[in-house]
Amino acid sequence: MAIDSQIELNTKPNETGRKEHRSHPRLIVFLVCLVISILMWLFIELMKDYTDEIKYNVSFINAPRDLILTHSGDSVISVGMNAQGFELLAAKYAHKLRGLTIDLSTLKIRPTADGYIAYLPSSRIVDQLGTQIRFEKQITYIKPDTLFFRFSKIFVKQVPVKLDLDYSLNGQYDITDSITYRPQFVSVSSIKSIIDTLSFIKTQKLQLSQLDSSVTIKVALKKGYRASLLKFSTDSVTVKFKVEKxxxxxxxxxxxxxxxxxxxxxxxxxxxxxxxxxxxxxxxxxxxxxxxxxxxxxxxxxxxxxxxxxxxxxxxxxxxxxxxxxxxxxxxxx
Amino acid sequence: MKRIGLTGNIGTGKSTVARIFEILGVPVYHADKQAREILESEPVKIQLADLFGKQVVNSLNQVDRKALAAIVFNDKNKLDVLNSLIHPLVEVGFSQWCDQHQHTDQKYVLHEAAILFESGFDRLFDANILVTAPEALCVKRVMARDGITKEMVSERVQNQWSQDKKLAMADYQIINDEISMVIPQVLAIHQVLNK
Missing domain, CATH: 2.170.120.30 (RNA Polymerase Alpha Subunit; Chain A, domain 2)
Structure with a gap:
């Protein structure tokens, strides 16, 4: 009796299992064919030419040393392209993530009553972008077609650094020397209107809790909303806390x-x-x-x-x- | 010339008050200091050794104050014996001192002592001044001054009468609680006593 029931138990799952195996290969073959056909379709579609407009974030480098860029008009450039689907995809996603840079070292800057101005025509923008986008021949237009720049003379001032600290000590510990930081002054380069109103530079808020040993820590200087117009001789200060029992x-x-x-x-x-x-x-x-x-x-x-x-x-x-x-x-x- | 007693419990600041009187030109007899000198005098040391045993005088022929305190503060009869030996000598010493200060331009002299009412010395004076301060403040001052624990201060306080009891017997009170001004109180008493 015991052997019979065991045989029965072994055979039943096999029967149902055989049924499942029969349906699986069919489904897999179907799915593989579907994927291959989609890929083929996609490949054929991407081989065709398309026209599209791609927006790039641009940043500017190599501004003249004694000048600071106060106005650049646009920080986003729209590039019209007529290219193969593959090329458009690469241009749209690979380059867009990185953004594009525009070198200002070759600009012809003219002094005016309001400061210094310069412009970059589309032909030269294309030259610059060409080194960054591989498909420069497919560029049909650039918006705006000319970039205008306004520069101001750089003024330099030494200003004290103010620490923005929030710390707490473990009960048995105390700061046994004054909190020291280096440098205590930084050279700030900016336009005159900013330099004239600048009396100190604050650090980013430094929060330390339950201190029970000496600490040396770097804390960045805060530039705030005028960051693009400020250049510091150093970007951070080193703060030392001497903590003892x-x-x-x-x-x-x-x-x-x-x-x-x-x-x-x-x-x-x-x-x-x-x-x-x-x-x-x-x-x-x-x-x-x-x-x-x-x-x-x-x-x-x-x-x-x-x-x-x-x-x-x-x-x-x-x-x-x-x-x-x-x-x-x-x-x-x- | 009037003889005035100045006392106060431990930590009330009676020495500070005594110094203000001294600044005002009043001669002050520091009884506790005199008692210590009497204790170290040769005839007293011999009597101490006879009364309390040779252990109260050490090998350098100095009174072992700790050993003596251990004996007398645990036995009231022995404390009375010690007081009956020292107090008359202090009294004699004060009388002699008063004679020396008869020609001062002040109309009174002061006798500063930690225990005045307890020893019955107050009866010798024309008036008695009591310096008072909150007990917690007294304990804090003594702990800081002598570098001892709260418990040790409490032990010392036990041998003194309460401030209320002394206040009932005093003629003048000077409050030294770090809130009331002390000098104006001293000046007021000084003016009265110099009349």
């Missing part, structure tokens, strides 16, 4: 009186300061490394208390609190 410590520091304070006595004459100190220097810091003073001038008589100022703070130490921040005073008549 810190501890909090308190010191008692005597307060001296400066200015006209010979007869002035202050109370208290010592202040408590709380600071954040890098662990690397903590063992070497003592209260004598700090110096505090109040300044007494005749005008100070209007004030009931004098403000305490720390005039000496060790390097890398950040003072969080001076207590008291102000002291009382009494003038002793002699």
């Amino acid at each position: 810190v501890t909090e410590a308190g010191y008692t520091v005597p307060v001296s009186v400066s200015g006209n304070g010979e007869n002035v006595k202050i109370f208290p004459d010592k202040v408590e300061i709380v600071c954040r100190i890098p662990l690397s220097v903590y063992p070497h810091i003592t209260a004598s490394d700090f110096s505090a003073e109040v300044e007494f001038q005749p005008a100070s008589l209007k004030e009931k208390k004098l403000k305490v100022t720390l005039i000496k703070i060790p390097k890398k130490v950040r003072v969080l609190k001076i207590s008291p921040a102000e002291v009382e005073y009494i003038i002793i008549s002699k």
Whole structure:
């Protein structure tokens, strides 16, 4: 009984399987024939000549060194082509992705009252495009047929760089030196109207979170919407964050009186300061490394208390609190 | 010449206040400093060794203050014995000091001590000034000044009376809470005492 049922089980799927195998070859043959016929049709169609207009993004290179391109009219050029389907396809997709460049080094630039002007006729545009598009003989027209350019004289100015930072530190860490960046100034080349209004250059926003070690990072300078009219001597600045593990410590520091304070006595004459100190220097810091003073001038008589100022703070130490921040005073008549 | 007591709990700033009085020309007797000097005098050291054992005087013939404190602060009777030895000497010393300062142009002298009411010394004076400050501020000041923990400050505070209790016995109060101005308060008391 057991053997019979096994035979039965083995034969049933075979029967149905045989039926499926019979239908598959027919379908495959059909599909292959269909694809071949489509390809043949496509090949025949692409062998024919077509006329089409292709739009290219253009950029301009090699502008004269002492001039800046302020107006170029069009940044898109339409090229009419009469070519084989294959050629049109290549021109439309392969070149369009890259865009085209127009070399301005051979331009004849004329000075005028409003600046400098130049133009490039279609014949010369075709020459230039010819090196980039393989099918220049099939170009029937170019729109616009002439490109006009307006240049302005370049002015150069040194401007400071302003960092745009947003950072946070891990709780036990602090920046133990001022954040440094190089270069702090950049030479900016642009037209006069922009140069005159430019007082600083900002960096791109630099966001760093939970810093727990020193970092050196390059951050790009921000050109903004006038990017095409701005040239910087460098495109980025290098920013250094010196981050160290810190501890909090308190010191008692005597307060001296400066200015006209010979007869002035202050109370208290010592202040408590709380600071954040890098662990690397903590063992070497003592209260004598700090110096505090109040300044007494005749005008100070209007004030009931004098403000305490720390005039000496060790390097890398950040003072969080001076207590008291102000002291009382009494003038002793002699 | 009037004799005025100046006291305040640990960390209230009584030394600062005493210094303001000194600037104003008032002679100030620093009782705690004098007590320390008395403690180191030869006859007292001999008596200390007799009363509390030889361990309270170290090999350099100096009073081992830590060892002495450990003995007296755990035994009230022994603390009374120590006080009965030192306090009369401080009192004598103050009387002698007053005699030396009789010819000052001030009408009063000050006796600054940490424990004035607790020791009964307040009865010796014409008036007593109490310097007060919020307890939390006192603890903070002592921690910063002496570099000790909050618990250690609390231990020291235990041997003092509360500020309220002292205030009831004081004639004048100077608030040194870092909000009220101290010098005007001192000047006001100075004017009254110099009348």
